[in-house]
Amino acid sequence: MELKPIAEQVVVVVGASSGIGRATALAFAHRGAKVVASARGETGLRSLVEEIRSTGGEATYLTADVNDFEQVEAVGAHAEQTYGRVDTWVGLAAVSLYATFEQTTPEEFKRVVDTNLTGAAYNAMVALPHLRRAGGGALILVSSVEARRALPLQAAYAASKHGIKGFVDALRVELLSEGAPVSVTEVMPSGINTPFFNRARTKIGVKPMPIQPVYQPETVAHAILHAAETPTAEIIVGGGGKAFAVTEKIAPRLLDVALTRFGFDGQRSSEPKSEDAPDNLFQTLDNDDRIHGDFSEVALQRSAYTWLATHPRATGAIAATALGAAAALLLTRGGGRGDGGRQSSRESAPRRRRLAR
Numbered sequence: 001m002e003l004k005p006i007a008e009q010v011v012v013v014v015g016a017s018s019g020i021g022r023a024t025a026l027a028f029a030h031r032g033a034k035v036v037a038s039a040r041g042e043t044g045l046r047s048l049v050e051e052i053r054s055t056g057g058e059a060t061y062l063t064a065d066v067n068d069f070e071q072v073e074a075v076g077a078h079a080e081q082t083y084g085r086v087d088t089w090v091g092l093a094a095v096s097l098y099a100t101f102e103q104t105t106p107e108e109f110k111r112v113v114d115t116n117l118t119g120a121a122y123n124a125m126v127a128l129p130h131l132r133r134a135g136g137g138a139l140i141l142v143s144s145v146e147a148r149r150a151l152p153l154q155a156a157y158a159a160s161k162h163g164i165k166g167f168v169d170a171l172r173v174e175l176l177s178e179g180a181p182v183s184v185t186e187v188m189p190s191g192i193n194t195p196f197f198n199r200a201r202t203k204i205g206v207k208p209m210p211i212q213p214v215y216q217p218e219t220v221a222h223a224i225l226h227a228a229e230t231p232t233a234e235i236i237v238g239g240g241g242k243a244f245a246v247t248e249k250i251a252p253r254l255l256d257v258a259l260t261r262f263g264f265d266g267q268r269s270s271e272p273k274s275e276d277a278p279d280n281l282f283q284t285l286d287n288d289d290r291i292h293g294d295f296s297e298v299a300l301q302r303s304a305y306t307w308l309a310t311h312p313r314a315t316g317a318i319a320a321t322a323l324g325a326a327a328a329l330l331l332t333r334g335g336g337r338g339d340g341g342r343q344s345s346r347e348s349a350p351r352r353r354r355l356a357r
Contacts, residue, residue, distance in 0.1 A: 001181050001231050003087075003138055007032030009228065010083040010134075012075060014066060014123055015093030017044025019194030020142065023221040023291045024090060029057035031225065036079040036086075037061040039093065041286030048289065058083075066093045066119030069126075076126045086130035088228040091123030092142035094160075095281050096196070098267065099203035101155040108201070109156045111281055116160035121167060128182065136181025138228045141168055142220070145188045145241035149248035149255065151211065152263045153204060172233065183231035188245075189220045190238030193299035195288045197269075201279035207294075209269040211262070213240040214299045217291050219306060226310040239305035269294075 011028045015021040016037035022044070029035050029052040037045050037059060045061040052059040062078045064071035079086050094116045097108050120141050131137035147165040150158030165186060172184040191210025194217050202208050215238045223235045236242045247255045271294075278285060292299075 009087035023217040035059040040284040044289035085134040089127035096200040098208040112156035117163040148245040185227040190241030199280040207271040207273040211266040
């Protein structure tokens with residue numbers, strides 16, 4: 001399967017008003033793609049489109065709540081009416097709740113799952129017919145490293161992200177079986193420094209924060225752009241998240257113990273926040289169109305692991321160079337012993353002749 005160069009694509013980004021979504025939309029536009037942005041709040045979308053157009057890019061927007069299938073359908077229709085097709089669809093709208101499971105109400109749990117999981121499914125349902133009509137393309141859904149392993153205080157969020165992995169894996173195999181020219185990628189970020197934590201509902205007494213190591217949103221945007229041009233099943237963004245997933249696979253009980261020690265305090269900032277503070281679980285908070293959150297002081301600008309994962313040719317070259325260096329070192333060391341070895345061979349030649357006789 002071959003995907004178009006980004007400069008030739010029409011890209012839909014759902015959840016684009018701030019954070020990872022905004023960084024992703026700007027990155028696509030910077031590379032020459034036509035961008036269709038969507039989110040619940042109009043203020044962030046309008047400023048995003050103005051920013052893209054101010055630098056010569058092409059963009060349009062339509063507000064939509066991913067809990068409403070018809071609104072998601074309208075985004076696809078708007079993209080096709082405006083630019084004629086859809087080549088890549090990125091779905092990353094999400095909400096969260098920081099509370100123990102026993103503190104979580106039925107309505108809160110349902111809302112998180114509906115927005116994150118069912119909303120992602122609605123994105124896929126709408127995107128696939130558009131991608132097929134375009135002759136192929138990329139469906140990219142952003143979940144979380146919590147699709148691999150849940151954190152305490154995020155039962156509903158982790159459940160929704162595990163669900164994304166389940167339906168994406170099934171969908172990918174179905175499309176492969178029929179030879180459909182659609183790439184399906186799940187992007188799983190580690191802790192990312194976005195305004196997400198300012199907007200989340202919290203019952204832990206403080207504003208939540210991502211467990212370190214924390215990465216800047218542009219790291220995720222780069223991974224998404226890679227998946228838009230290169231068919232990829234999944235990408236974990238951030239070496240910390242990869243280590244988390246690997247530990248879960250090989251030593252899950254050890255990770256249980258570790259999370260009881262740092263999984264709670266590691267998600268608590270020092271900023272008080274009451275349970276009654278405004279949040280975006282059931283309503284739109286349309287007053288923050290930033291890309292970065294409040295943790296830039298500890299956030300890493302890039303991830304070496306993710307760079308290597310999205311640059312396989314470079315990774316191969318690095319591996320080949322390392323192997324070559326190792327071979328040269330062995331030969332050099334062997335050469336140091338070689339004179340002695342050849343001398344030994346010369347000294348033993350008469351003995352070999354005698355044995356031959």
